[in-house]
Every structure is written in structure tokens, then in C-alpha cells.
Amino acid sequence: MSSRSVKKAPRRTAERILETTLALFNRHGEPNVSTTLISAELGISPGNLYYHYPAKDELINSLFDRYEASLGELLRAADDVRHVEDAWLFFHMLFELLWSYRFLYRDLNDLLSKNRRLETHFQFVLKNKRAAVRAVLDGLARARAFAGDDDSAAAPARLNAYTAETVSTAMVVVLTYWLSYEYVRDPRRALEPESANRALLRGAQHVLGLLLPYLEASQREHLLGLVDRYGEAA
Numbered sequence: 001m002s003s004r005s006v007k008k009a010p011r012r013t014a015e016r017i018l019e020t021t022l023a024l025f026n027r028h029g030e031p032n033v034s035t036t037l038i039s040a041e042l043g044i045s046p047g048n049l050y051y052h053y054p055a056k057d058e059l060i061n062s063l064f065d066r067y068e069a070s071l072g073e074l075l076r077a078a079d080d081v082r083h084v085e086d087a088w089l090f091f092h093m094l095f096e097l098l099w100s101y102r103f104l105y106r107d108l109n110d111l112l113s114k115n116r117r118l119e120t121h122f123q124f125v126l127k128n129k130r131a132a133v134r135a136v137l138d139g140l141a142r143a144r145a146f147a148g149d150d151d152s153a154a155a156p157a158r159l160n161a162y163t164a165e166t167v168s169t170a171m172v173v174v175l176t177y178w179l180s181y182e183y184v185r186d187p188r189r190a191l192e193p194e195s196a197n198r199a200l201l202r203g204a205q206h207v208l209g210l211l212l213p214y215l216e217a218s219q220r221e222h223l224l225g226l227v228d229r230y231g232e233a234a
Contacts, residue, residue, distance in 0.1 A: 013044070013048070013052060014052045014053075016042060017038065017042060017044075017049060017052055017053060017059070018059070018062055018063060018066075020038060020041050020042050021033070021038050021059050021063065022063055022101070022103070024037065024038060024041060025063070025103035026100075026101075026102050026103045026191070027191075027192075029103060029106055029107055030060065030103050030107045030110075030111065031107060031110060034056075035049055035050070035056055035059075038059075057115055057117075060111065060115060060118070061115070061117055061118070063101065063104075064101075064104065064117075064118055064121065066101075067097070067100075067101040067104060068121060068124075068125065070097055071097060071125065071128070072128065074093060074094060074097055075094075075128055075129070075131075075132040077090055077093075078090060078131075078132035078133070078135040078136050078139070079135050079139070080139070081135070081136045081139040081140065082139050082140070082142070082143045083140070083143055083145065083219075084140070084145060084208075084215070084219045084222050084223045084226070085222065085226065086139070087136050087140060087208060087211075088204060088208060088223070088226050090136060091175075091203075091204045091207050091208060092200060092201075092204045092230075094175065095175075095178070095199075095200040095203045095204055096200060098175070098178075098179060098203075099179070099196055099199070099200060102179050102191055105176070105177070105178075105179040105180060106179060106180060106183050106191060108122075108176075108177075108180065126172065126176070129172045129175060129176070130168060130169070130172050133168045133171045133172055133175075134164070134168050137159070137164055137167070137168060137211075140211075140219075141159070144216065145215060145216055145219045146158075146159045146214050146215060146216060146219075147214060147215065147216045147217070148216075158214070159211075159214040163214070167210050167211065167214070170210050171207050171210055174203070174206055174207045174210070175203075175207060178199075178202075178203040178206070178207075179191065179199070179203075182195075182199050182202070182203075201227075201230055201231060205227050205231075208223060211223075212224075
């Protein structure tokens with residue numbers, strides 16, 4: 001065996017540990033998964049696990065780093081949103097990413113109370129989500145997706161600076177706590193893989209639903225059509 005292949009083995013093991021840990025955290029919740037369970041699931045000794053990740057927090061932090069990097073890449077796509085269909089795709093992709101790391105959101109308050117690094121970094125996550133949501137609203141506004149003063153019958157509400165700030169904050173709250181809501185609503189099944197499609201659909205629907213009172217009539221109808229179409233598929 002070459003020295004080159006020997007050097008790669010630890011990286012492969014570390015990767016397997018993270019993949020297995022993520023699957024277990026997502027399925028059972030982080031508080032319910034011990035390092036002993038992770039070792040047993042992998043078929044390795046606890047010592048081998050500790051060699052790569054000496055503490056459970058290091059597993060959590062490594063998974064969070066991956067999530068944060070993927071989130072940052074996805075949020076940059078907010079600048080390209082110009083129409084309701086773009087926004088629908090953007091938020092659906094965002095919920096797919098949240099679903100892939102759903103243990104973070106299922107156990108968010110507990111994790112933040114125990115892990116100072118996550119507590120600090122989640123402030124940046126919220127800040128970046130808010131900036132991305134505002135970018136989505138700005139893109140829709142430039143494309144005239146929102147009703148103007150000549151459309152009072154179709155949309156009585158106006159998305160001025162104050163309402164845009166309020167609506168964008170509400171959208172971020174839904175993004176952040178939607179999976180917690182799903183879990184409370186149906187603890188035994190909500191976060192299981194077979195529930196993913198409907199959970200993600202409902203999340204995207206409720207985030208964008210906050211814009212319905214402000215959308216221009218044709219854009220509003222288009223959004224409702226997207227909800228119906230994807231609902232049938234799910």
C-alpha cells in the first residue's frame with residue numbers, strides 16, 4: 001500500500017463519520033444521539049471516532065460549517081430573482097438545504113444554549129437570510145411584481161419601506177422556525193424522509209404567502225398556480 005493511499009484513509013473516515021452523524025442527528029435529533037451510538041452505527045471504536053472528532057461539539061460545528069458554506073452559496077442566488085417563479089424556486093431550494101440539515105432547526109434553541117460558537121454564527125445566518133430576502137423583494141419590485149397605485153382594487157396593500165422591513169422579517173422567521181413547527185405539528189412523522197416533499201412545499205408556500213397582499217394581480221395568480229401545481233405533484 002502506498003503512503004499516498006494511507007494519507008487518504010483518515011479523510012475518508014472523517015467524511016464517513018460526518019455523513020453518518022448527520023443522518024443520525026436528522027433522524028433522532030442531536031440530543032438523542034451519543035458518540036457511542038455514532039461509533040456503533042459506523043462499526044468503529046469510540047477511540048477511532050475521538051481521534052477524528054475529540055468531542056461531540058466538534059461534530060456539530062463541522063456539520064454547521066458545511067451548512068453555512070452551502071447556505072452562503074445559495075443565498076447569493078437571491079440577487080437573480082426577478083419574477084414570482086424565480087422566488088418560488090429560490091425558497092424551495094432554501095428549504096431543501098434546511099431539510100438536509102434539519103437537526104439544526106429541530107433543536108435550534110437547545111443547540112444555541114449549549115454551543116457558544118453556534119450562538120455567535122447563527123447571528124450571521126439570520127443577518128444573511130434577511131439580506132437575501134430583501135434582495136428578493138428588491139428584485140421583484142424592479143420587475144414590477146408588486147401592485148402600484150393604479151391597482152388598488154386588486155391589491156389594497158402597498159409594499160413601502162416599512163412594510164417591506166416587516167414582511168422580510170416575518171419571512172425570515174418562517175424560514176427559521178418552519179421545521180420546528182412541522183415537528184411540533186406531527187412529532188412522529190414530520191421530519192421523516194417521506195414527509196419531505198409536503199413539508200418543503202408548505203414552507204415555501206407560507207413564506208411566499210406573506211407577499212400575496214402586495215403582488216400585482218397577474219403575479220398573484222401565477223403564485224397561486226405554482227402552489228396548486230406543485231401541491232398536486234407532492
